[in-house]
Every structure is written in structure tokens, then in C-alpha cells.
Amino acid sequence: MCVGVPAKVIEKYEYSALVDVMGSQITVGIIFVPEVEVGDYVIVHAGQAMSVIDEENAKLSIEEWRRLADAGNSE
Amino acid sequence: MEERISLAHGDGGELAHKLIGDVFVRAFGHTEESRFDAALFTVPSEKIAVTTDSFVVKPVFFPGGNIGKLAVAGTVNDIAVSGAVPLYLTAGFIIEEGFKIKDLKEIAETMAAEAEKANVRIIAGDTKVVEKGSIDGIYINTSGVGYVEKNRAVNPDGMEPGDSIIVNGTIGDHGIAILAARGELGIQTELPSDCAALNGLIKNVLSEVDGVRIMRDPTRGGLATTLVEIAEDFQATLEIDDELIPIRQEVQGACDILGYDPLYLANEGKVIFIVKKEREEQVLKILREHELGQNAAVIGRVVNREKGRLQLKTALGTTRRLNRLSGMMLPRIC
Amino acid sequence: MQEILNEFSSPQLSRKLLEKVKESAEKFIEKHGRRPAIMEVCGSHTHALAETGIKKVLKDYVNLISGPGCPVCVTEQKSIDAMIKLADGPDRIICTFGDMVRVPGTEQSLLEAKTAGKDIRIVYSPPDAVKIAEENPDKEVIFLGIGFETTIPILAVALQEALQKNIKNFSMWMTTKLVEPILRTLLDTNATKIDGFLLPGHVSIVLGKNDYQYLAEEYKIPGVIAGFEPVEMLSSIYKLINQFLDGRAEIENDYPAVVSDEGNPVAKQLIAKYFEPVDEAWRGIGIIPKSGMDIRGEFAEFNAKNRFQITVGEPRKTKCRCGEIIRGMVAPEDCPLFGKACTPLKPIGPCMVSAEGTCAAHYQYMRED
Numbered sequence: 001m002c003v004g005v006p007a008k009v010i011e012k013y014e015y016s017a018l019v020d021v022m023g024s025q026i027t028v029g030i031i032f033v034p035e036v037e038v039g040d041y042v043i044v045h046a047g048q049a050m051s052v053i054d055e056e057n058a059k060l061s062i063e064e065w066r067r068l069a070d071a072g073n074s075e
Numbered sequence: 076m077e078e079r080i081s082l083a084h085g086d087g088g089e090l091a092h093k094l095i096g097d098v099f100v101r102a103f104g105h106t107e108e109s110r111f112d113a114a115l116f117t118v119p120s121e122k123i124a125v126t127t128d129s130f131v132v133k134p135v136f137f138p139g140g141n142i143g144k145l146a147v148a149g150t151v152n153d154i155a156v157s158g159a160v161p162l163y164l165t166a167g168f169i170i171e172e173g174f175k176i177k178d179l180k181e182i183a184e185t186m187a188a189e190a191e192k193a194n195v196r197i198i199a200g201d202t203k204v205v206e207k208g209s210i211d212g213i214y215i216n217t218s219g220v221g222y223v224e225k226n227r228a229v230n231p232d233g234m235e236p237g238d239s240i241i242v243n244g245t246i247g248d249h250g251i252a253i254l255a256a257r258g259e260l261g262i263q264t265e266l267p268s269d270c271a272a273l274n275g276l277i278k279n280v281l282s283e284v285d286g287v288r289i290m291r292d293p294t295r296g297g298l299a300t301t302l303v304e305i306a307e308d309f310q311a312t313l314e315i316d317d318e319l320i321p322i323r324q325e326v327q328g329a330c331d332i333l334g335y336d337p338l339y340l341a342n343e344g345k346v347i348f349i350v351k352k353e354r355e356e357q358v359l360k361i362l363r364e365h366e367l368g369q370n371a372a373v374i375g376r377v378v379n380r381e382k383g384r385l386q387l388k389t390a391l392g393t394t395r396r397l398n399r400l401s402g403m404m405l406p407r408i409c
Numbered sequence: 410m411q412e413i414l415n416e417f418s419s420p421q422l423s424r425k426l427l428e429k430v431k432e433s434a435e436k437f438i439e440k441h442g443r444r445p446a447i448m449e450v451c452g453s454h455t456h457a458l459a460e461t462g463i464k465k466v467l468k469d470y471v472n473l474i475s476g477p478g479c480p481v482c483v484t485e486q487k488s489i490d491a492m493i494k495l496a497d498g499p500d501r502i503i504c505t506f507g508d509m510v511r512v513p514g515t516e517q518s519l520l521e522a523k524t525a526g527k528d529i530r531i532v533y534s535p536p537d538a539v540k541i542a543e544e545n546p547d548k549e550v551i552f553l554g555i556g557f558e559t560t561i562p563i564l565a566v567a568l569q570e571a572l573q574k575n576i577k578n579f580s581m582w583m584t585t586k587l588v589e590p591i592l593r594t595l596l597d598t599n600a601t602k603i604d605g606f607l608l609p610g611h612v613s614i615v616l617g618k619n620d621y622q623y624l625a626e627e628y629k630i631p632g633v634i635a636g637f638e639p640v641e642m643l644s645s646i647y648k649l650i651n652q653f654l655d656g657r658a659e660i661e662n663d664y665p666a667v668v669s670d671e672g673n674p675v676a677k678q679l680i681a682k683y684f685e686p687v688d689e690a691w692r693g694i695g696i697i698p699k700s701g702m703d704i705r706g707e708f709a710e711f712n713a714k715n716r717f718q719i720t721v722g723e724p725r726k727t728k729c730r731c732g733e734i735i736r737g738m739v740a741p742e743d744c745p746l747f748g749k750a751c752t753p754l755k756p757i758g759p760c761m762v763s764a765e766g767t768c769a770a771h772y773q774y775m776r777e778d
């Protein structure tokens with residue numbers, strides 16, 4: 001339905017921000033993420049940042065996947 | 076006022092003569108071969124290679140080169156990947172009225188520099204000027220002549236299962252550099268085009284390695300389209316491995332944003348080699364010693380000589396078939 | 410953070426999770442004598458599952474059914490014809506997403522209209538079309554707004570910008586779609602047997618987890634909100650199968666780094682401010698009440714449907730089965746045209762055009778020969 005890409009905010013302006021996706025940059029709107037700060041990662045869809053990626057939750061997800069992946073292997 | 080090309084520059088009269096002298100002869104020199112209406116020369120072999128290509132690119136100047144560099148490198152590469160040694164080029168220019176003479180000079184100088192680097196000479200040329208609005212700036216056609224050295228020919232029919240597929244570096248750089256230079260979709264990147272003449276690099280490989288089956292340059296349509304063509308032309312199943320294909324981060328990033336596939340992006344300084352498995356290490360070493368082959372990598376293998384098809388091995392270990400680029404790539408939201 | 414993101418697509422982790430999914434699917438098959446049926450609602454999931462090879466490796470373990478989440482594929486032919494027809498008038502600039510331009514209309518596609526000299530522009534973001542309107546005051550600039558809940562708020566941003574800048578020559582032709590009405594329709598009509606839904610991660614950014622409770626509560630069908638990297642999709646499939654095995658029907662958020670319980674409040678506000686629910690026609694299904702969004706009456710001047718009188722005839726009938734495909738009732742291979750008369754270069758239906766379309770995904774990534 002919607003291509004979404006994680007991007008790092010490198011400059012923040014009033015209504016928009018310059019974001020970086022692995023070295024390529026693009027200016028996106030930030031109206032949906034007023035709380036965003038430089039250094040945050042956001043999900044970009046059609047030129048707008050839709051969500052700020054929560055680092056804590058991302059880490060938790062990975063820990064969960066790792067546990068899942070290794071579970072049962074020692075049984 | 077800035078000097079610009081006018082229709083009078085193309086009418087064969089005084090202004091045209093001056094333009095040729097100021098721009099082209101100054102850049103390319105007036106060689107021994109070009110004293111007649113046609114250039115005359117001898118070639119050191121019975122077997123010669125001839126090719127022609129027209130170049131249109133928007134924008135005319137881009138990071139890593141301009142249309143002139145592209146026109147020289149592109150034709151040199153077409154000859155070189157055929158296993159021949161490029162010698163001479165011709166250049167035809169179609170210029171839009173109003174084009175800046177300063178820009179034309181820069182393009183001609185770049186062509187001369189690239190030709191010198193590639194050790195070829197530009198020995199015949201032509202200039203036409205067309206009315207404003209009928210083309211976009213400047214188009215260049217180059218034709219090239221080369222010769223095939225004895226015992227240096229490539230041998231595609233020798234291709235067999237297990238042969239290695241090698242590329243001399245990261246793919247998609249030109250495609251993304253041009254996209255960014257156009258500025259249309261808002262993508263910004265420092266990445267230069269990979270545009271370069273590859274005959275030096277190819278010569279190093281051919282002069283030391285026997286067992287090169289085939290070489291091709293993956294320009295428009297990208298790596299995937301070129302490999303599909305090889306597969307179909309020689310009835311070979313080729314497999315490339317997703318994890319082995321060298322791609323620059325920024326190219327991947329731009330592709331992620333726009334929903335593009337780097338396997339289909341244009342390259343202008345890349346060559347694919349298919350070589351005997353036993354020669355793989357040797358080829359890699361030679362490539363990596365050259366400035367245009369630092370990121371050379373083995374990206375896959377010839378699987379069989381039964382069906383002409385290209386497949387991609389994914390990180391999960393499955394394979395899927397790759398087709399030619401179908402239509403142009405369009406940015407997508409979904 | 411980048412390292413964390415890289416982990417989402419880690420091949421090692423994916424391969425391990427793949428084995429876990431297979432194990433639990435085998436348990437399900439043992440118990441029920443058939444594969445678990447999971448519908449991926451989102452076209453981006455269809456694309457990603459096919460591209461990464463997950464669909465293929467899981468083929469004997471999980472029945473992954475593609476759902477209605479490709480905006481152009483679910484749009485009925487008449488609306489597509491109307492949008493293409495808009496290009497006909499003089500002094501018009503049509504702006505749209507890349508996905509739309511190759512969709513075949515009854516007479517032509519937008520790309521063909523462009524080749525014939527019409528001014529059709531592909532933009533990356535809807536507000537770019539407002540800028541084009543600003544730069545071309547003597548032209549009518551019309552944006553073709555397709556999309557689901559992720560894209561709808563961005564259309565609202567474009568409208569808001571046009572309003573604030575007082576741009577008179579900008580309008581939008583919207584044929585947007587909402588997730589809840591179509592999922593309800595699929596379930597109410599029993600179009601196909603579904604054990605659970607892989608829910609669309611990016612739509613869920615806007616909606617939030619709570620907005621899916623009806624699935625679990627009213628229909629007793631589980632759903633897991635999933636990201637788009639291989640590890641994320643595999644984990645969510647695994648969680649769904651575990652729910653099936655436990656006999657649970659819950660909505661789980663397996664994309665918590667970007668999806669919250671309530672969704673995005675600003676996006677929801679903007680949608681409500683500028684748009685209102687309208688009846689929308691879905692390909693092969695017909696009209697579903699209040700299943701889309703269109704511009705509110707107060708802002709009617711920006712609604713291209715008010716501004717331009719477009720009449721289209723009955724669309725040409727083809728053998729295209731997109732209408733059934735979007736409901737998960739048939740697979741592309743069941744269409745007699747698939748890969749023969751219909752290919753991405755010469756598509757007959759929208760499912761073959763959009764990168765998200767099920768037929769395109771099968772053609773590009775899953776064809777054996």
C-alpha cells in the first residue's frame with residue numbers, strides 16, 4: 001500500500017527536514033511528527049515523515065527475534 | 076554578452092570554420108589522418124571492430140562527467156568489450172541554437188582528455204546546428220574503429236557450467252548520479268557517475284588471462300538486462316547472488332526511497348566478465364590493481380548451457396527469475 | 410541505530426526464523442490437514458514477500474493470499490478511465506504517482522497520453538503538485554490522489570498547502586480507499602478462507618493498533634501488524650501461526666518501533682478536517698458504503714470532480730481477473746492471460762502494472778519459466 005523507508009533526520013526546518021537514507025538525501029515534510037529531532041530516524045512515505053522510529057522498541061524487537069530464532073535449538 | 080551557438084555556425088561558412096577551429100581542432104588536434112574529406116588510416120590486423128552510438132543525456136553536465144565524456148567512453152567501451160583494441164573515433168554533434176560556446180568548449184575538452192586517457196584519437200567530425208526548441212541542448216554521435224589482436228579474442232562458445240561472473244565494481248552509480256543531477260524527484264547525493272573508458276582495464280585482463288568467455292558493458296537496462304541478453308544469446312542459465320553484488324549505500328538508499336531496483340540502473344563504467352572458474356582469482360587480482368576495478372567482485376556463476384535465463388539467489392536461499400527491464404522505471408508510492 | 414535497522418534484514422536471522430515458521434506451520438498442517446491461510450492485506454507486503462523469496466520457500470507450508478492493498482488494483486475501471494480522461498482538456502497538467510501512469514484505461518494509459526503530447530507529470534509527493542500549480546498559474550493542475558490511509562493524510566497536506574497559499578488552479582481527483590470497510594466486506598462475504606491477517610505496517614502508523622480490534626472481537630480473526638523487512642515479516646507470520654495453534658484471536662503489534670496503539674493523531678486530524686467518508690466503487694466488488702475519502706463540501710473548489718465535467722462510457726470488457734485477485738479468490742496463474750497476453754510491458758489489468766500488484770509480483774518474482 002505504501003512504500004516506507006527509514007531515514008535519518010540531519011537538518012530540521014520549520015515544516016520540513018532533510019533526511020538521509022544511507023548517503024542519499026531528500027527533503028521531507030514533518031507535519032505528522034512535530035516531535036522529531038535531528039538525529040532521529042523516521043519512516044518516510046511519499047515525501048512525508050510518518051512516524052519517528054522508537055529506538056527502544058526497535059531494540060526490544062530484535063532481542064525478541066533473536067530469542068525466537070535460537071529458542072528450541074538447545075532442546 | 077555570453078557567446079552562443081547560432082544557426083550561422085552550422086552553415087559551412089566563415090562562422091562554422093571559426094567554430095571548428097576554436098573548439099574542435101583546438102581540442103582534438105588536426106591529425107595526420109584527417110587531411111581529406113574522409114579520414115584515412117591503416118589498422119594493424121585483418122579483423123576490425125566498428126561501432127556507433129548516439130548520446131543524449133539530461134542534464135548535459137553531471138557529477139563525474141558530461142555528455143562528451145560519455146560519448147567517448149561509451150563507444151570505446153563497446154569496442155573494448157567486444158575483445159578489440161579501440162583506435163579511432165569520429166564525432167558528430169547536433170547542437171541547439173543558443174547553446175553556450177563555453178559549454179561546447181568544455182565538452183570538447185573533456186572528450187579530448189578522455190580520448191587521450193583511453194589512447195584513442197578523434198579523427199573525423201561533423202557539426203550541425205538546429206533551431207532552438209527542436210532538440211534539448213546537444214546530442215553527440217560517436218563511431219569507433221578498433222582491431223582484434225591475434226590470440227586475444229574472447230570465446231563465448233566455450234562458456235560452461237561453473238564459469239564465474241565478475242563485475243569490476245559497484246552497480247547503478249550512473250543511474251542515480253543522473254537522477255540526482257536532474258533534481259526532479261528531490262534526491263540529493265554526492266555520488267559521481269562511474270562514466271569511464273574501460274579499455275585499459277580490459278586490456279590488462281585480456282593480455283594476461285586466457286579463458287575469458289565474454290565481456291559486456293551493462294549500460295541502459297542495467298546489470299540484470301545485460302545478463303539476460305547474454306543468457307539468451309548463448310543459451311546459458313546464469314545465476315547471480317543478491318548478497319555478492321556490489322552496490323554503494325547511497326545507491327541502495329536512493330532506490331529504497333523511490334522504489335527502484337539497482338539491478339536495472341544504468342552504468343557507464345562497468346564491465347561484466349564471464350571467465351573460466353580457474354581464472355577467477357587471477358582476474359579479480361588484475362581488476363583490483365586498476366583504479367576502475369577496486370570493488371571488483373565475483374557475483375555469480377554459469378549454471379548450465381541448456382536454457383537461456385537469468386536467476387537471482389536471494390538471501391533466504393531461494394532463486395527467482397530476473398527479466399529484462401520492462402518499460403522505464405517509475406518512482407512508486409506503493 | 411543504523412545497525413539496529415540492518416538487523417531487520419539480516420540474512421542469518423531470517424534463515425533461522427524461516428525454520429521456526431516452517432516448524433509451526435507443520436504443526437498446524439498436522440492438526441488441520443491443510444496449510445494455514447494468511448492474507449497479506451498490503452500490496453507492499455505482497456511485493457516484499459515475493460521479492461525476498463519468502464512466498465516461494467513457504468509455498469508448501471503457508472498459504473499466503475494477496476489481499477486488496479494495492480490502490481490502483483482495487484480501483485474500478487470506470488474511475489481509472491475518468492482520471493485518464495482528465496488529461497484531455499486543454500491547459501491541464503496532470504500530476505500523479507508513478508504507479509498510476511502505466512495503468513491501462515479503456516482507451517489509453519496516462520503514459521500513452523503523455524507520449525501523445527499531454528502534460529503528465531510524475532511527482533514523488535503530493536505537495537510537489539501544489540508547487541507545480543504555483544509555477545504554472547495559467548494552467549489547471551490536477552493531482553490524481555489514490556491511496557489508503559497512509560497516503561490520504563498526505564493528500565490532506567497538499568490541500569492544506571493550496572488553501573494556505575491561496576492557489577486557485579490546483580485541484581485533486583480522489584479515489585482513495587479505506588482498510589476497514591474492505592476487510593469487513595471480505596469477511597462478511599466469505600470471499601476466501603482466511604485464518605488471519607498480516608496487517609499493513611505503514612497504514613497502521615496512521616490507524617494505530619486499536620483500530621483493528623473489530624477483527625479480533627467481532628470476527629474472531631487474529632491479526633499481526635508487520636514491518637516490511639524479511640525478519641519482520643517472518644516474525645509476524647510466526648506469531649500469527651502461533652495464535653492459530655493456541656486458538657487465540659488477538660491483534661498483535663509486531664512493528665512497535667513505528668506503530669503505536671492510537672496511530673498518528675496529526676494525520677487523523679488532518680484527514681477529518683479536509684475529507685469525509687464516501688461510497689467508493691471497488692474493482693470486481695462494486696460500491697462499498699463509506700469505503701473511501703473525498704474532499705469535504707467546504708473545500709469543494711479543490712475537488713476536481715466538481716471542477717471538471719468528465720463523462721466516461723462503459724469500460725471495455727476484458728478477461729482480466731483482477732477483481733477476484735484482490736479478494737484473494739484466485740491466483741494470477743489462474744488467469745488465462747497471465748504472462749501471455751498480459752505482461753508488465755503490455756498490461757491488461759492494473760494488477761500487472763503496479764509493483765504491488767499481485768500479478769506483477771508473481772510475474773517478476775515467482776514465475777518458474
Ligand code: SF4
Binds near residue numbers: 730731756768
Ligand atoms: S494477469 Fe493481467 S489480465 Fe490477468 S488478472 Fe492479472 S492483470 Fe488481469
